[in-house]
Amino acid sequence: MILVTGATGNIGRLVVDELLAAGATDIRALTNNPEKAALPPEVEVVRGYLGRVETLHGVFDGVEKMYLAPLEATVREVTTLAAKAGVRHIVDVSGPKDSWWAPVATAVEESGVAWTHLSPGEFMDNSLMWAEQIRTTGQVRDGYPDSANAQIDLGDIAAVAAVALLEDGHAGKEYLLTGPETLTRAEKVRQIGEALGREIPYITLDHDDAVAALEPSMGEFARWYVEGMRDLTEHPQQANRVVEDVTGRPATTFAQWARRRVDEFR
Incomplete structure (x- = not known):
């Protein structure tokens, strides 16, 4: 049996x-519902x-493999329960050892269960x-228009997770996933505009104004996010082919994602 945790979450579903x-x-x-x-x-x-x-009594019974949604607060307790119940392989969403989600990967490894780490970059x-x-x-006011990365579609993360759960040969591997x-x-704003059939001006904000614009939705993380934007101006994230190599199908492009989600921008 395969257990999918967070099964109504953005990746688990x-x-x-x-x-x-x-x-x-x-x-x-x-x-949860x-x-x-x-x-x-x-x-x-x-x-x-x-x-x-305390809500997980019996959840791991009969489970051989599981997809683990990232929740640092209880990950050690959860992985300990899974290991004791006989789970043999955990596929988790986490991150490299120097990243925000590193504690998830560490806890999974220290549980003694075979593991596969999925380390995605920023989501589309x-x-x-x-x-x-x-x-x-009709416009975008944001900072650092030249900040560049290789955002990934959530569906591609899920596709890699499914392959790792269903096929042999993925245990002990960490997959750094990009678009x-x-x-x-x-360029992303331009492609959203193409999906909408009109041009969307990009109005460049300075650093502090970009932070202020994001604070209502991000709170204290707004400054961290904008600092990351600045860093990606100097050191753009490079795309890789891991999604295609693992799944056998090309990763979703941003233009494809924008066309699929176009109604949310209308």
């Missing part, structure tokens, strides 16, 4: 879909939340931060 599409038939989905999960009937849905370990969905101002003003191309923030 897609992992369920990818497993079903690949023909998996023994899937258990952990969600089974009534609203709207998961397919062939999936066994169980109530529970990684952040409340983060570009939805521009949606409201595009809808209401297929490195784009500047200005």
